[in-house]
Amino acid sequence: MNERWESTAQGRALVTGATGLVGRALLRALGGNAIATTRRASTQAGHLEGASELVTWDAVSTLPSNALSGVDAIFHLAGEPVAEGRWTDAKRQRIRASRTGSTRALVRSIERVDVGARPRVLVCASAVGIYGSRGDEVLGEDAAPAEGFLADVCREWEAEAARAESLGVRVVSLRIGIVLAKEGGALAKMLTPFELGLGAALGSGAQWMPWIHVDDVVGLLRFAAATATLRGPVNAAAPETVTNAEFTRALGRAVHRPAWLRAPRFALELALGEVAAVVLASQRVVPKRAQGAGFEFAHPTLDEALAATLEGKPPSKRFRAAGRFA
Numbered sequence: 001m002n003e004r005w006e007s008t009a010q011g012r013a014l015v016t017g018a019t020g021l022v023g024r025a026l027l028r029a030l031g032g033n034a035i036a037t038t039r040r041a042s043t044q045a046g047h048l049e050g051a052s053e054l055v056t057w058d059a060v061s062t063l064p065s066n067a068l069s070g071v072d073a074i075f076h077l078a079g080e081p082v083a084e085g086r087w088t089d090a091k092r093q094r095i096r097a098s099r100t101g102s103t104r105a106l107v108r109s110i111e112r113v114d115v116g117a118r119p120r121v122l123v124c125a126s127a128v129g130i131y132g133s134r135g136d137e138v139l140g141e142d143a144a145p146a147e148g149f150l151a152d153v154c155r156e157w158e159a160e161a162a163r164a165e166s167l168g169v170r171v172v173s174l175r176i177g178i179v180l181a182k183e184g185g186a187l188a189k190m191l192t193p194f195e196l197g198l199g200a201a202l203g204s205g206a207q208w209m210p211w212i213h214v215d216d217v218v219g220l221l222r223f224a225a226a227t228a229t230l231r232g233p234v235n236a237a238a239p240e241t242v243t244n245a246e247f248t249r250a251l252g253r254a255v256h257r258p259a260w261l262r263a264p265r266f267a268l269e270l271a272l273g274e275v276a277a278v279v280l281a282s283q284r285v286v287p288k289r290a291q292g293a294g295f296e297f298a299h300p301t302l303d304e305a306l307a308a309t310l311e312g313k314p315p316s317k318r319f320r321a322a323g324r325f326a
């Protein structure tokens with residue numbers, strides 16, 4: 001049984017990026033005692049299941065002075081979406097600033113709290129993008145980070161978070177893979193073409209594709225907060241490593257449609273610009289430190305994880321409109 005950090009009245013959680021895919025799932029799991037931050041003042045606390053308090057934070061300035069009062073664990077999940085839209089200069093700036101700048105602002109906020117009253121732990125999102133594209137190399141946390149835009153952002157993000165160690169705060173950076181969830185993210189985008197029988201391997205399909213079920217991301221966030229021996233980078237990817245071609249076939253099986261097409265690299269580059277490099281990157285990431293510390297994945301294998309994710313989910317509206325599922 002995994003150790004799970006609990007949010008209590010004595011030691012609460014502060015969750016940034018709480019309106020996002022992972023943030024919402026974490027809030028639901030924490031069960032009502034967490035403080036949530038959002039940039040959007042209009043979001044009502046009632047809309048965020050699991051949040052007892054909603055703090056408006058621009059992810060640039062320090063937090064309002066009382067936001068960290070009674071907080072034991074910070075889960076920092078805010079960040080400009082990476083795989084949506086083209087990487088213009090302005091978008092790159094948002095991707096970087098929303099991670100490194102926001103983390104710096106958080107650490108400055110912690111610094112302002114009296115030493116004895118500081119949070120014990122900061123669990124900060126990071127991403128498998130830190131490894132770049134590495135062919136068949138097996139990537140534990142000890143693998144050297146790559147260079148390039150995303151890898152640089154991840155390195156800077158982790159370095160900013162690590163500064164909180166000097167304030168007496170234990171820091172864990174979760175290097176998250178592609179999150180599989182019913183509610184959104186990459187899988188939601190893939191689903192319609194797959195349901196239409198147009199599921200396609202990307203490029204050669206030989207690239208390794210680190211994936212993780214959203215329940216396991218939430219489990220790992222709580223495990224990292226609860227496990228005093230964990231600090232530094234922790235890979236958040238399922239133990240069953242698959243190539244993109246294997247993932248494509250598994251998703252085809254899950255929606256009972258053939259998936260033998262291929263989207264050539266040049267077409268992806270034309271359609272997606274630089275984002276194509278993200279979907280074509282090969283990252284055989286293994287959860288060495290999480291498993292070494294005793295974390296048990298609820299969804300370790302892809303077929304089961306996809307079945308669990310799609311269970312009870314009606315086929316996409318578009319497809320139903322075409323009458324195939326009527």
Ligand SMILES: NC(=O)c1ccc[n+]([C@@H]2O[C@H](COP(=O)([O-])OP(=O)(O)OC[C@H]3O[C@@H](n4cnc5c(N)ncnc54)[C@H](OP(=O)(O)O)[C@@H]3O)[C@@H](O)[C@H]2O)c1
Nearest residue numbers: 017019020021022038039059078079080098125176178179
């Ligand atoms: N989902 C994945 O597959 C995946 C994979 C690897 C790493 N990660 C990382 O894990 C974290 C959580 O992922 P997620 O999928 O939950 O993300 P998400 O659904 O995109 O949500 C992230 C949240 O960050 C806030 N945000 C968006 N743009 C921002 C900006 N420019 N400045 C400051 N805040 C901004 C938004 O909250 P408000 O609008 O309410 O402020 C949003 O709800 C992210 O840092 C992401 O990079 C995710």
